[in-house]
Amino acid sequence: MNPNRSVAVDKVVVHMGVGEAGDKLVNAERIISEITGNTPVRSVAKQTLPAFGIRKGAPISCRVTLRGEAAEKFLETSIKIVENKINSRAFDKQGNFSFGIEEHTDYPGQSYDPKVGIFGLDVTVVLKRNGVRIARRHIQQKKLPLKQLVTVEDAKLFLKDRYNVEVQ
Incomplete structure (x- = not known):
């Protein structure tokens, strides 16, 4: 097989949406930091939603981007938590996928x-x-x-071969 045709993990983004700033967001940052081992970045609201009490620009969530070995290790642990099953609707057209974990205590x-x-x-x-x-470089970009x-x-196919995941 051509080595340039092999699929690999580029990055894993772990996101915790809290919906409000304050103690909940600080706790979420601490938890996500403990789980991933990296420092989280806060995300702010893009628009004001009065029904939920959210103002534009207010911090409402945190996220961490993992690459390389850390991403592979975290993905392996996360897939085991969801019992090696991912819904087929979790994939987008580019082959990326997302899934949720209900409790951080898992x-x-x-x-x-x-x-x-x-x-x-x-x-x-x-x-x-x-x-x-x-496609990403600045010089001679193609x-x-x-x-x-x-x-x-x-x-x-990558998930089935690499992580023994059943896509439903």
Whole structure:
């Protein structure tokens, strides 16, 4: 098999939406930092939603982007938590996929604390093939050939072979 046709994990984005600033967001940042081992970045609201009490520009969530070995290790742990099953509707046209984890306490080393509560998190996985750098670089940037893009079928096959995931 051509090594440039192999699919790999580009990055894993872990996101916790809290909906408000304050202690809940601080607790979510602490939890996501413990789970991933990286420092989270706050995300702000794009628009004002008076029904939910959210103002534009207010911090409402936090996220961490993992790459390389850390991304692979975290993805392996997360897939085990969802019992090696991912819904087929979780994939987009580029072969990326997302899934949710209902309770942060499912991760190793995490336990329930009544003062903190239970937080859910979203895991988004971006897949790539070797050679995508030609589309991202600044000098001699070129378009990526269509055969070099990751398709949904490629992503499903990658998950089945690499992580033994059943796509439903």
